[in-house]
Amino acid sequence: MTVDISNLNNILLDVLKELGNIGAGNAATALSQIINNKVDMNVPQVRLLNFSEVDGILGGPENPVVGIYFGMEGDAVGNIMFILDLESAKNLVELLFDKKKESSELNELEISALSEIGNILASSYINSLSQLTSLKLKTSVPAITIDMAGAILSVPAIQFSYVSDKVLFIETEFIEENKYISGNLFLIPDIDSFEIILNSLGVV
Structure with a gap:
């Protein structure tokens, strides 16, 4: 039976929020270890969005x-x-390199460092999802770009718009002393994989 994702009830959102909490907690711990300082996090916002809502x-x-x-x-x-x-x-670059950054431009070293941190943070969420579902999951090598949101979103839109228009959105804010890092994680499974994940979570 095909799952109607649009009509799933609050049980799904409760499960996804738990995923967000566990993943964000693991990500905050990983970030703390990298910068050798305590990192707090605000409870993440977890929503199931239409892809068309993402750029907003x-x-x-x-x-x-x-x-x-x-x-x-x-x-x-x-x-x-x-x-x-x-x-x-x-702010994240300043934490990683422990120095004030005067320019808003990112150099090659800083971009490489951000890519690696993104890899660690995304892996924290995927590992949490893997533990909750008992599915074997992994991430590919990251690709990083600095561009307008619409241009960045065009890649997954082209690849997956014909099979899924739903996105799992996890917004997390990390806080280290007076620095705030707001990260938005978007998980876009294809439609068959969405059903696999939901079945593994016991939601359907």
């Missing part, structure tokens, strides 16, 4: 952002995007 979440299609893009492979397939606004990216 990111401030509009012309808003510049840093996007780190992965493929999800294994028992379920899809795309993962970890997207930071430029201010959060700058």
Whole structure:
């Protein structure tokens, strides 16, 4: 039987929020270990969105952002995007290199570091999903780009618009002393994989 994702009830959102909490907690722990300082997190917002709503979440299609893009492979397939606004990216770079950054421009070393952090954070969520579902899941090598939100979103839109128009959105805010890092994680499974994940979570 095909699952009607649009009509799933609050049980799904409760399960997904738990996924968000566990993944964000693991991500905060990983970030703390990297910068050797305590990182707190705000409880993430978890929503199931239509793909057409995503650029609005990111401030509009012309808003510049840093996007780190992965493929999800294994028992379920899809795309993962970890997207930071430029201010959060700058704050994260300052934490990683432990120095004040005067310019808003990101150099090659800083972009490489952000890519690796995105990889660690995305892996934290995917590992949490894997533990909750007992599915074997992994992420591909990350690709990072700095561009307008609409341009960044065009990649998964083209690839998956014909099989799924639903996106799992997990918004997380990490806090280290007076620095705030707002990260948006988008999980875009194909429609068959969405059903596999939901069945594994016991929702349907």
